[in-house]
Amino acid sequence: MSPSQRMPLVLRLALIATVMAVIFVVDTTTRYEVAAAVFYTVVVLTAVRLVGRTALLLLCAACIVLTVASLVLTPHGDLRSGLVNMGISIAAIVMTTWLALKMEAARAAAHEAQAQLLRITRITSLEGLTTSIAHEVNQPLAAIVTSGNACQRWLAQDAPNLERARQALERILADAGRASGIIARVRSLTRGEPPQRAPFDLDEAVREVVELSQANIAMHHIVLSLELAGTLPPALADRVQVQQVVGNLLLNAIEALLPVAPAARRLRLASCSEDGMLLLCVEDTGVGLAPGMIDHLFDAFWTSKDEGIGVGLSISRAIVEANGGRIWAEPGARGGAVFRFTLPVADGEAAA
Ligand SMILES: Nc1ncnc2c1ncn2[C@@H]1O[C@H](COP(=O)(O)OP(=O)(O)OP(=O)(O)O)[C@@H](O)[C@H]1O
Numbered sequence: 001m002s003p004s005q006r007m008p009l010v011l012r013l014a015l016i017a018t019v020m021a022v023i024f025v026v027d028t029t030t031r032y033e034v035a036a037a038v039f040y041t042v043v044v045l046t047a048v049r050l051v052g053r054t055a056l057l058l059l060c061a062a063c064i065v066l067t068v069a070s071l072v073l074t075p076h077g078d079l080r081s082g083l084v085n086m087g088i089s090i091a092a093i094v095m096t097t098w099l100a101l102k103m104e105a106a107r108a109a110a111h112e113a114q115a116q117l118l119r120i121t122r123i124t125s126l127e128g129l130t131t132s133i134a135h136e137v138n139q140p141l142a143a144i145v146t147s148g149n150a151c152q153r154w155l156a157q158d159a160p161n162l163e164r165a166r167q168a169l170e171r172i173l174a175d176a177g178r179a180s181g182i183i184a185r186v187r188s189l190t191r192g193e194p195p196q197r198a199p200f201d202l203d204e205a206v207r208e209v210v211e212l213s214q215a216n217i218a219m220h221h222i223v224l225s226l227e228l229a230g231t232l233p234p235a236l237a238d239r240v241q242v243q244q245v246v247g248n249l250l251l252n253a254i255e256a257l258l259p260v261a262p263a264a265r266r267l268r269l270a271s272c273s274e275d276g277m278l279l280l281c282v283e284d285t286g287v288g289l290a291p292g293m294i295d296h297l298f299d300a301f302w303t304s305k306d307e308g309i310g311v312g313l314s315i316s317r318a319i320v321e322a323n324g325g326r327i328w329a330e331p332g333a334r335g336g337a338v339f340r341f342t343l344p345v346a347d348g349e350a351a352a
Pocket residue numbers: 185252253256284286287288289297302303304305307308309310311312313314336337
């Protein structure tokens with residue numbers, strides 16, 4: 001946000017009116033040869049971002065009227081030069097207004113195209129995720145149908161094989177549990193709502209999530225270092241969703257630390273601003289990322305854990321991207337892994 005955009009609208013309009021008044025006085029009190037009216041173009045260029053199309057056209061008309069009025073009221077100088085200067089000034093004002101309106105229309109079109117692209121990207125990533133979820137849930141459902149048919153056959157025999165039927169029933173229950181487990185996990189990770197983007201303090205949001213994981217961290221003798229910047233500009237994103245991402249990364253880091261010796265379990269969270277975005281790093285000294293893993297980490301249902309479902313990171317990526325950021329993983333400097341994600345700042349220039 002530029003300093004002029006931070007100024008309240010009334011103040012900005014008052015400033016424009018003052019500049020117009022100053023130009024009028026200078027143009028009227030100086031000789032005909034001084035074409036001060038040309039500076040009305042600056043007024044038009046400043047106003048284009050503040051007022052609508054009709055208001056800008058009215059402003060343009062007002063500038064022309066003031067230019068003519070100055071010529072009539074100017075007491076001295078060469079009238080021929082005055083007429084030429086007035087013509088040049090009016091032409092400049094009209095041209096500037098026309099160009100400013102064109103520029104504003106182009107800017108609005110670019111903005112709309114950008115918003116559309118974001119919507120398409122979001123739908124694409126969520127569509128991919130939905131397909132994977134449907135595929136994954138379909139597997140236990142198909143197994144339930146197979147086991148159900150088998151169960152029916154065992155029971156329909158002249159001498160029903162109750163033991164076999166019981167086993168088939170057990171498989172049905174296990175598969176049903178698996179299907180509902182997947183859905184429950186997905187529901188707990190996504191609230192199924194579009195992001196509610198609003199400015200918030202990233203450090204404070206992270207601290208709240210860490211607080212919730214504190215017992216888990218202490219129980220596993222993990223040494224935590226919290227290096228939050230404390231001076232970051234506010235993030236512009238859905239606070240709850242961002243906390244889900246941080247919670248996910250923390251949980252993954254804790255799970256990656258469990259197989260290593262307790263004395264070597266380190267977890268580091270750091271925040272900073274970089275290239276106009278906010279950046280959060282979650283670094284651990286856990287099992288690390290084997291070669292080739294990085295390409296799959298964010299794929300839905302890709303997991304290396306017996307009890308894992310493999311949706312944590314793919315949902316985290318969908319959330320971060322829907323909020324205008326980026327998430328990626330790298331091997332840690334001291335072994336282990338580091339996950340980073342960025343978020344846009346509420347004030348475009350504050351973090352630059
Ligand atoms: N900090 C980490 N260190 C090492 N490997 C990791 C780390 N975080 C994630 N991974 C790897 O990425 C895989 C995918 O993670 P993701 O969170 O998507 O699924 P998950 O943890 O296996 O299961 P879920 O989150 O659904 O319970 C994990 O199985 C693990 O192999």
